Amino acid sequence: MPLALAHAAAAPAQSTQVFILPHGTTSLPAAAAGDLPEAAARYVEKALADDQKLVHLNHFSHHHYFVVLADKPTTAQVAEQLRRAGHTLHGQLKAEKVEEVFIENHSATSNAALLLAEGLALSAYQFEGYKTDEKSQKPASLARVYVVGNGATVAEITELEGLLEGVEFARDLVNAPLNKLNAVQFAERMAEAGDRAGYTTDILDLAKIEALRMGGLLAVNLGSPEPPTFSILEYKPENAQNEKPYVLVGKGVVFDTGGLSLKPTPNSMDMMKCDMAGGAAVAGTLYALAKNQVPLHVIGLVPATDNRPGGLAYAPGDVLTMHSGLTVEVRNTDAEGRLLLADALSFAKRYEPELVIDLATLTGAAVRALGTEASASMGTAEPATLQKLAEAGYAVHERLVEFPLWDEYADHIKSDIADINNLGKGEAGHISAAKFLERFAVGYPWIHLDIAGPAYLTAPESYRGKGGTGVGVRLLYEFLTKQLA
Template structure:
C-alpha cells in the first residue's frame, strides 16, 4: 500500500480540498469560500442550512468537500463520526479517481482533520493479494493525503503515518493464507519489520523451544509438518521513561484446523488464517512505537505454529507439562491458543514487567458476548490501569467490554488428573479461558484481550474494511503513549 500523508502550509490552485467545519455550521466560513463563485457558495450554504453533514461541490477538474462535525454523546464518538466520514470521503474520491486531496480544519477540535485522514487512510487499504490478471486488480488512484496549515504539524503527520503503517502491516499479516505465511515466515516478517522500524528480533527455533520445555507450544505443533517459532521483539530506546518494560503477548496460530477436535467447515475453518491476529497486532504496535521513537521500553512475544491433526498430533486426554511446570489435561485440541499463550505469559514474567497485555482470537464465547463491535477484556491489573485502557479503547473506537475474573470461574478449569484442564464449561467460555491463563501470570499485573470478534470481518464495515482489521494496534499505541503523560 503506497499512500502517503503529507503536510503543507498552503493549498495549490485547482486542488481537490476537504474542509472540516464546526458543529452546527449553516453557512460557509470565509476560509472555505474564498475561491468559490457566488452561485457555488449559495449552493453549499443551502445544503448546510438543510442539515447536510457531507456536501460535495464538483468543479469537474477538481472537487470541494465539506464535512461538518456531528453532535454525539461524547467527544470520542464525535471523532469516530469523522473516521466514518473519512470512509464516505474515500468512496467519493475513488469515484472521481482523485490522486491527491488537501484537508483543512476549520473547527476548534484540534485533531479533527487528523481523525478524518485516519478514516480515509484506513478506508483506502487494499490487500495486495495474489491476482495475476491486471484487469482484475482494483485501481487505487489515491496516493497522497495532505493536511494543510494548522490541521496538523509535520511531526503529527509523520506520527500518524507510522501508526497507520503499523495497522496496515498487521492487516497484511492477517490476510495472508497459510501457504504464504507459516510460523517461520511470520517470524521473518516480524523481523523484517523490526529492521525497517528499529526494534530488535530474536527468533527461537524448535531446538530452543524444546530446551525451554514450552510444553503448550510444542504440543500444538506436533501435528504440523513445519516447526514452531517464538519471536521476541524488543524496542528499548535510549532514555526510555519506564524502568520495567511493558510486555505484549500475541497469539500466533497461523492456521487452526482445531487439530483432532476438528472444526466444522466451511463455516469456521475457511477463515482460520486469521488466528494469528494477536501476534500481528503485537508486531504492528512495535513497528509504530519504534518508527515514532516512542521513549518506552516495550517487548513483544509471539509464539507461533499452525494447529493440524497430522502425524503425532496431540490428542484429547493428553497431559502436558508447561514452561511454568504446571500440568494441563487436554480436553479439546481446538482450545490450543491458550496453550501457546500460557507458555508465553510464563516466559514474560522473567522480564519483571510493569504490565503484561496479551491479545488473542481466543474464543467464540467472546464473539457471542460482544459481537464484532468490541473485544472482551479481563485481568489482574490495577483498576486505574484497566480504566486507562478502556478510555484509550473509546478514543480510538477499538472498544473493550470488561468481564469479571472471579475466583469462582477457576472451578471451570479443574482437572481430575492434572493441575488444569484446557477446556471449561459451556458457559462463559471467554472468562474461563482467561482464568486458565491467569494461573501462568500470577503475581504480575496483566490484562487479556479476546479479540476474536473484531480482528477479522467477513463483510465490509466502514474504514475497518473486510478481512483483517489490525485490531489492537491503534489501541495499544494510544494506551502506551499516554503512559508518558
Template structure:
C-alpha cells in the same frame, strides 16, 4: 500502496480540497474564497438540508465539504469523522482524485478532526495486495496522497502515518494464507518489520523451544509438518521512561483446523488464517512505537504454529507439562491458543515486567458476547491501569468491555488428573479461558484481550474494511504512549 500523509502551510490554487465545517454550520467561512455565488448558495442550501458531505465540481478541481457531528463526547465526534473519511473516500475514488488537501475550519484543537478524517481515509484505502497476476483484475488506488493544511502539526501527522502503517502491516499479516505465511515465515516477517522500524528481533527455533520445554507450544505443533517458532521483539530506546518493560504476548496460530477436535467448514475453518491476529497486532504495535521513536520500553512475544490433526497430533485426554511446570489435561485440541499463550506468559516473567498484555482471537464466546463491536478484557491489573486502557479504547474507538475473573471461575478448569484442564464449561467460555491464562501470570500485573469478534470481518465495516482489521494496534499504541 497506502496513502501518504503530509502537511502544507497553505492550500494551493485549484487543488482538490476538503473543508471540515463545524457542527450546525449554515454558511461557508470566508476562508473558502474561490467559490462563485451560485456554488456558495448550493452549499448553503445543502447545509440547511443537514447534508454532511457536499461536493462541488469545478471541472478543473473539486471541493468537498464535511460537517462535523454535534452528538456525543469528543471521542464519539472523532469516530464520526473517521467514518466521514470512509464515506469521503468512496466519493474521491469515484472522482479519481489522486491528491487531496484537507483544511480544518471547525476550530478543533490541534487539528484533531482533520487527523481523524485522514485516519478514516487511510484505513479505508487499505487493500490487501494479494497474489493476483491478471492485470485486468488489479485495481490501483486512485487516492495516493492526503495533505493536511494548517492545524495539525507535521510531527503529529507523521506519527499518525507511522501508526497506520503498523495497522496495515498487521492487516497484511492476517490476510496472508497459510501457504504464504507459516510459523517460520511469520517470524521472518516480524524480523523484517524490525529491520525497517528499528526494533530488535530474536527467533527461537524448534531446538530452542524443546530446550526450554515449552510443552504447550510443542504439543499444538505436533500434528504439523512445519516447525514452531517463538519470536521476541524488543523496542528499548535510551530515553525510555519506564524502568521495567511492558510485555505484549500475541497468539500466533497461523492456521487452526481445531486439530483432532476438528472445526466444521465452511463457516469456521475457512477463515482460520486469522488466528494469528494477536501476534500480528503485537508486530504492528512494535513497528509503530519504533518508527515513532516513542520513549517506552516494550517487548513483544509471539509463539507461532499451525494446529493440525496429522502425524503425532496431540489428542483429547493428553496431559501436558508446560514451561511453568504446571500440568494441563487436554479436553479439546481446538482450545489450543491458551496453551501456546500460557508458555509465553510464563516466559514473560523473566523480564520482571511492569505490565503484561496478551492479545488473542481466543474464544467464540467473546465474539458471541459482544460481537465485532468491541474487545473483551479481563485480568489482574489494578483499577487505574484498566481504566487507562478503557479510556484509550474510547479515544481510538477500539472499546474494551471488562469481564470478571472471580475466584469461583477456577472451578471451571479443574481437572481430575492434572493441575488444570484446557476447556472449561459450556457457559462463561471467555472467562474460563482467561482464568486458564491467569494461572501462568504469577509475579506481574496482567490484562487479557480477547479480540475474536473484531479481528477479522467477513463483510465490510466502514474504515475497518473486510478481512483482517489490525484491531488492538491503535488501542495498545495509545495506551503505551500515554502511560504515566
C-alpha cells in the same frame, strides 16, 4: 503502502479540497468559501441548511468537499464520526479518481483534520494479494493527503503515518494465507519489519523451544509438518522512560483446524488464517512504536504454529507439562491458543515487567457476547490500569468490555488428573479461558484481551474494511503513549 500524508501551508489553486465545518453551520466561513462563484456558495449553504453532512462540488478540473461535524455527546464519538466521514469521503474520491486532496479544518475540534485523514487512510488500505491479471492489479488513484495550515503539525502527521504503517503491517499479516505465512515465515516477516522500523527480533527455533520446555506450544505443533517459532521482539530506545518493560504477548496460530477436535466447515474453519491476529497486533504495535521513536521499552512475545490433526497430533486426554511446570489435561485440541499463550505468559516473568497485555482470537464465546463491535478484557492489573486501557479503547474506537475473573470460575477448569484442564464449561467460555491464562500470568500485573470478534470481518464495515482489521495496534499505541511523562 498507506496513503502518503504530508503538511501543506496552503492548498494550491484548482486543487481538490476538503473543508471541515462545525456542527450546525449554515453559512460558509470566508476561508472555506474562497473564490467560489456565488451560485456555488448558495448551493453549499442550502445543503448545509438541509443538514447534509457531506457536500460535494464538482468543478470538473477539481473538487470541493464540505464535511460537517456531527453533534455527539463525547469527544470520542466526534472522533469516530470523523473517521467514518473519512471512509465515506474516500468512496467519493475513488469514484472521481482524485489523486491528491488537501484538508482544511474550520471547526473547533483541533485534531479534526488528522482524524479525517486517519479514516481516509484506513479506508484506502488494499491487501495486495496474489492476483495476476492487470485489471485486478490497478492501484487506487488517491495517493497523497495533505493537511493544510494549523490543522496538524508535521510531527503529528509523521506520527500518524507511522501508526498507520503499523496497522497496515498487522492487516497484511492477518490476510496472508497459511501457504504464504507459516510459523517460520511469520517470524521472518516480523524480523524484516523490525529491521525497517527499529526493533530487534530473536527467533527461537524448535530446539530452543524444546530446551525451554514449552509444553503447550510443542503439543499444538505435534500435528504439523512445519516447526514452531517463538519470536521475541524488543524495542529499547536509549531514552526509554520506563525502568521495567511493558510486555505484549500475541497468539500466533497461523492456521487452526481445531486439531483432532476438528472444526466444522464451512464458516468455522474457513477464516482461520486469522487466528494469529493477536501476534500480528503485537508486531504492528512494536513497528509503530519503533517507527515513531516513542521513548518506551516494550517487548513483544509471539509463539507461533499451525494446529493440525496429522502425524503425532496431541489428543484429548493428553496431559502436558507447561513451561511453568504446571500440568494441563487436554479436553479439546481446539482450545489450543491458551496453551501457546500460557507458555509465553510464564516466559514473560523473566523480564520483571511493568505490565503484561496479551491479545488473542481466543474464543467464540467472546464473539457471541460482544459481536464484532468490541473485545473482551479481563485481568489482574489494578482497576485504574484497566480503566486507562478502556479509555484508550474509546479514544480510538477499539472498545473493550471488562468481564470478571471471580474465584468461582476456577471450578470450570478443574481436572481429575492434572493441575487444570484446557476447556471450560459451555457458559462463560471467554472467562474460563482467561481463568486458565491467569494461572500462568504470575508475578506481574496482567490484562487479557480476547479480540476474536473484531480481528477479522467477513463483510466490509466502514474504514475497518473486510478481512484483517489490525485491531489492537491503535489501541495499544494510544494506551502506551499515554504512559509517557
